[in-house]
Amino acid sequence: MTIPFLNQRLAHIACNSLCADPEPPRSTVTKELSVSSNELRVYLKMQCCKMSMPGLSNRMRTLTVDQNV
Numbered sequence: 001m002t003i004p005f006l007n008q009r010l011a012h013i014a015c016n017s018l019c020a021d022p023e024p025p026r027s028t029v030t031k032e033l034s035v036s037s038n039e040l041r042v043y044l045k046m047q048c049c050k051m052s053m054p055g056l057s058n059r060m061r062t063l064t065v066d067q068n069v
Contacts, residue, residue, distance in 0.1 A: 003040045011035045018042075 005011040015033050018040075023029055028047040033040065 001042045001044075003042065005038050005040065008035065008038050011038050011040045014040050 003011075003014070005014065012035050015035050018031075018033055023031065030045045032043040032045075034043075035041070
């Protein structure tokens with residue numbers, strides 16, 4: 001998934017914030033985050049899509065970004 005930001009600085013702030021929170025020890029989801037220009041790139045790998053979709057949906061619902069920094 002690619003999330004655009006107003007500038008590269010804001011994309012790095014978001015990336016660093018998300019990197020600070022490790023996945024739970026028994027999680028079947030691994031994440032890779034990177035920044036390219038002004039975009040945050042999120043790669044999620046799940047062992048079992050059916051079981052992981054509710055958790056992913058909850059995360060996406062709580063994703064809010066205030067770019068008025």
